[in-house]
Amino acid sequence: MQTSQYPCLCAGFRKAGRVLTKKYDNYLKPSGLKITQYSMLANIARNPDITVSRLAELLIMDQTTVSRNLQVLEKAGFVNIEAGATDNRVRKIQISGNGVSKMKQAKPLWETAQLEVEGLLGSGGVTEIMSAFRKITG
Amino acid sequence: MSLTKDIKDFALDIGYSHVGITTAEDFSDFIDEVQSRGSLYDFYVEDPRKFITGAQPQKCMPEAKSIISVVWDYAQKGFPESLLGKIGRIYQARQTSKYPCLCAGFRKAGRVLTKKYDNYLKPSGLKITQYSMLANIARNPDITVSRLAELLIMDQTTVSRNLQVLEKAGFVNIEAGATDNRVRKIQISGNGVSKMKQAKPLWETAQLEVEGLLGSGGVTEIMSAFRKITG
Numbered sequence: 001m002q003t004s005q006y007p008c009l010c011a012g013f014r015k016a017g018r019v020l021t022k023k024y025d026n027y028l029k030p031s032g033l034k035i036t037q038y039s040m041l042a043n044i045a046r047n048p049d050i051t052v053s054r055l056a057e058l059l060i061m062d063q064t065t066v067s068r069n070l071q072v073l074e075k076a077g078f079v080n081i082e083a084g085a086t087d088n089r090v091r092k093i094q095i096s097g098n099g100v101s102k103m104k105q106a107k108p109l110w111e112t113a114q115l116e117v118e119g120l121l122g123s124g125g126v127t128e129i130m131s132a133f134r135k136i137t138g
Numbered sequence: 139m140s141l142t143k144d145i146k147d148f149a150l151d152i153g154y155s156h157v158g159i160t161t162a163e164d165f166s167d168f169i170d171e172v173q174s175r176g177s178l179y180d181f182y183v184e185d186p187r188k189f190i191t192g193a194q195p196q197k198c199m200p201e202a203k204s205i206i207s208v209v210w211d212y213a214q215k216g217f218p219e220s221l222l223g224k225i226g227r228i229y230q231a232r233q234t235s236k237y238p239c240l241c242a243g244f245r246k247a248g249r250v251l252t253k254k255y256d257n258y259l260k261p262s263g264l265k266i267t268q269y270s271m272l273a274n275i276a277r278n279p280d281i282t283v284s285r286l287a288e289l290l291i292m293d294q295t296t297v298s299r300n301l302q303v304l305e306k307a308g309f310v311n312i313e314a315g316a317t318d319n320r321v322r323k324i325q326i327s328g329n330g331v332s333k334m335k336q337a338k339p340l341w342e343t344a345q346l347e348v349e350g351l352l353g354s355g356g357v358t359e360i361m362s363a364f365r366k367i368t369g
Contacts, residue, residue, distance in 0.1 A: 003342055004342055004345040004346055006345070006349065006357055006361060008266075008270060008273075008345065009357070010252060010255045010266050010270075011266070011270045013251055014267075015290070017244040017247075019291060019368050020240060020244055020367065021241060023186070023241070024241045026186050029181070035239075059246070061249065114239065114240060114241075118235060118237065118240070121363055125359065125363055126237055126240070128356070128360075129359070129360070131356070132247070133247055135356070136247045136250050137247055137250050
């Protein structure tokens with residue numbers, strides 16, 4: 001039986017994710033958005049008329065979590081969710097005018113956090129990490 | 139020519155509009171001014187880049203004797219009216235990242251790996267988050283709740299909640315009586331040790347599969363990235 005000589009990779013990714021979430025949330029504070037909300041809004045902005053199912057696929061989250069987070073964004077007036085349809089496979093989402101303005105405000109804050117982390121990893125490190133993401137998330 | 143004059147001439151030459159050299163004392167007028175602006179300037183005082191510490195040179199550079207201070211004038215080549223009053227944003231927006239969000243990347247990879255490890259661990263009844271917690275408790279006898287939270291980089295409330303599940307299942311003993319997380323000690327139980335023995339080879343299978351996916355060079359790079367991020 002083979003044994004691993006490394007600490008748990010799953011725990012490592014999760015821990016790094018928690019540290020980065022705190023860092024990005026901190027930088028985003030003036031915008032009132034959390035990084036999870038920013039990320040969701042950015043995906044919606046990039047994919048007009050995206051469905052709940054497809055958004056869940058992109059974010060690799062389950063549809064229940066996506067729907068719950070979407071409701072918060074809808075309440076804040078940042079997205080419009082197609083009324084009537086209840087089937088997540090066809091229910092379309094769009095970013096609203098308010099959502100676009102909010103992203104404009106938040107983008108430079110996100111950029112500051114992102115550039116700080118890129119500096120921490122070094123440019124070779126960032127390339128390696130991006131390649132690891134592709135290998136893991138497929 | 140003196141070194142001072144050389145430095146000043148050079149700074150002006152490369153485009154700064156003012157330059158001065160002073161001792162490495164606190165810039166106390168600046169700190170007072172910022173603090174007098176009250177809660178309006180909380181965003182500046184609380185900024186993770188710690189601008190106030192920057193105004194106390196000996197705090198960040200204990201050996202510094204002199205400070206060269208230079209002024210860059212954003213408006214020297216004309217100033218767009220639409221940006222009046224938003225000058226900080228120019229500073230923040232001047233550089234852009236060419237990569238997708240690293241935070242989202244780590245979180246997504248974490249979710250994919252959690253599913254994979256959970257799947258392999260299924261026969262043991264443990265989730266990878268529980269396995270990870272138990273492994274940390276086994277490695278650190280008499281660890282406190284606070285210290286465990288530090289190791290896992292989680293808040294104490296989440297750790298306490300997850301510990302209760304492990305205690306109910308009989309895998310850990312939590313010191314009775316003490317309610318202060320800083321002193322409350324946790325130990326793995328006999329049942330916990332057996333459970334880990336059962337789960338270890340399952341974890342190993344998941345781990346080796348992921349190592350294979352990343353390649354050995356990839357794993358080394360990732361481990362180094364983890365160290366840089368989690369410190």
